[in-house]
Amino acid sequence: MKNIKDYNLEELKEEVKLLGEKPFRAEQIFKWIFDVKVKNFDEMTNISTELREKLKQNYDICNYDIVRKLESTDGTKKYLFGLNDGNAIESVLMEYHFGKTVCVSSQVGCKMGCKFCASTGIPFVRSLSSGEIVQQVIAIEQDTSSKVSNIVFMGIGEPFDNYDNVINAVKILNNPKGINMGARHISISTCGVVPRIYDFANENVQCTLSISLHSSNDKVRSSMMPINSAYNIEELMKACKYYIQKTNKRISFEYALSKDNNDNLKDADELIRLLKGMLCHVNLIPINKIENGKYTKSSLENIMKFRDYLNDHGITATIRRELGSDIDAACGQLRRKNLKDRK
Numbered sequence: 001m002k003n004i005k006d007y008n009l010e011e012l013k014e015e016v017k018l019l020g021e022k023p024f025r026a027e028q029i030f031k032w033i034f035d036v037k038v039k040n041f042d043e044m045t046n047i048s049t050e051l052r053e054k055l056k057q058n059y060d061i062c063n064y065d066i067v068r069k070l071e072s073t074d075g076t077k078k079y080l081f082g083l084n085d086g087n088a089i090e091s092v093l094m095e096y097h098f099g100k101t102v103c104v105s106s107q108v109g110c111k112m113g114c115k116f117c118a119s120t121g122i123p124f125v126r127s128l129s130s131g132e133i134v135q136q137v138i139a140i141e142q143d144t145s146s147k148v149s150n151i152v153f154m155g156i157g158e159p160f161d162n163y164d165n166v167i168n169a170v171k172i173l174n175n176p177k178g179i180n181m182g183a184r185h186i187s188i189s190t191c192g193v194v195p196r197i198y199d200f201a202n203e204n205v206q207c208t209l210s211i212s213l214h215s216s217n218d219k220v221r222s223s224m225m226p227i228n229s230a231y232n233i234e235e236l237m238k239a240c241k242y243y244i245q246k247t248n249k250r251i252s253f254e255y256a257l258s259k260d261n262n263d264n265l266k267d268a269d270e271l272i273r274l275l276k277g278m279l280c281h282v283n284l285i286p287i288n289k290i291e292n293g294k295y296t297k298s299s300l301e302n303i304m305k306f307r308d309y310l311n312d313h314g315i316t317a318t319i320r321r322e323l324g325s326d327i328d329a330a331c332g333q334l335r336r337k338n339l340k341d342r343k
């Protein structure tokens with residue numbers, strides 16, 4: 001059955017037309033789904049019972065079961081949601097001083113194979129639809145009776161390997177008649193799918209772009225991230241510069257520091273040379289060690305040195321606060337555990 005949450009408002013108008021209804025009905029339905037966030041069609045009280053029946057026959061409203069929920073002492077909540085087809089996805093709610101941020105998944109599993117990531121080694125199943133992406137935010141708002149202020153596409157999956165659905169999800173999230181999430185409050189993170197960075201630069205969506213860089217050296221980056229063998233750092237930087245020139249927006253580069261791998265001041269020097277003069281920001285992440293992983297976290301002392309060195313040389317860098325470490329909030333760990341437990 002079709003998922004009614006997959007449609008942006010313009011598309012929903014077309015759907016409603018197919019049911020023989022006036023376009024303004026689409027606006028009403030859209031508001032019920034994405035603003036009021038009802039869990040079933042019968043709650044749509046200004047819609048005739050006849051149309052509600054038609055909707056029920058043709059569409060699923062896409063609610064999620066909470067398969068598991070873990071709560072950290074720092075307020076971070078990690079959800080494992082059950083999808084209609086029996087698959088499960090992870091989403092994380094983080095509390096910051098500026099509000100609540102939800103980290104959404106874009107796929108069930110990931111094909112990218114980054115060596116440090118917990119999603120690697122467990123099977124890729126499929127991409128999520130737009131509605132399935134948006135529903136993560138709705139389900140968390142319903143569960144916590146609160147409003148989410150920021151969304152980051154940093155959960156499981158590669159957003160630019162599911163480009164169309166991710167862009168459509170952003171359009172749905174943006175719409176003032178629904179969730180009304182300003183584009184500046186949405187970040188998309190990619191491991192570096194270069195052709196999609198060009199597409200994204202040409203797209204009329206204003207959200208923030210994050211690039212998972214992790215090394216400024218092709219040899220080290222390829223050893224960490226297979227995507228670097230398809231699109232190397234030079235090609236990646238060319239695309240990033242095009243994006244900046246086209247959108248006049250700052251890129252955020254993510255750099256996960258691991259001991260003796262990419263955390264030396266010599267690595268910082270290389271990074272400075274690579275990013276010099278670009279409109280950007282570096283987000284340093286203490287790498288999270290995964291089960292059987294070969295990368296271990298840099299010491300806090302090294303991380304601070306690395307940050308100060310970048311800042312002293314004109315590259316703005318901050319260290320990402322670690323949240324939810326007591327509940328393994330990082331990267332794919334809950335889905336991984338769940339699959340294991342089921343075996």
Ligand code: SAH
Pocket residue numbers: 112114116117118153154155156157158159189190191192211212254256285286287288289290330331
């Ligand atoms: N596929 C996208 C988004 C998902 S990962 C991407 O690659 O950007 C979100 C971020 O977490 C990325 O920067 C990713 O490199 C990082 N990450 C993944 N595993 C990690 C780990 N074990 N420790 C620290 N950061 C990790």
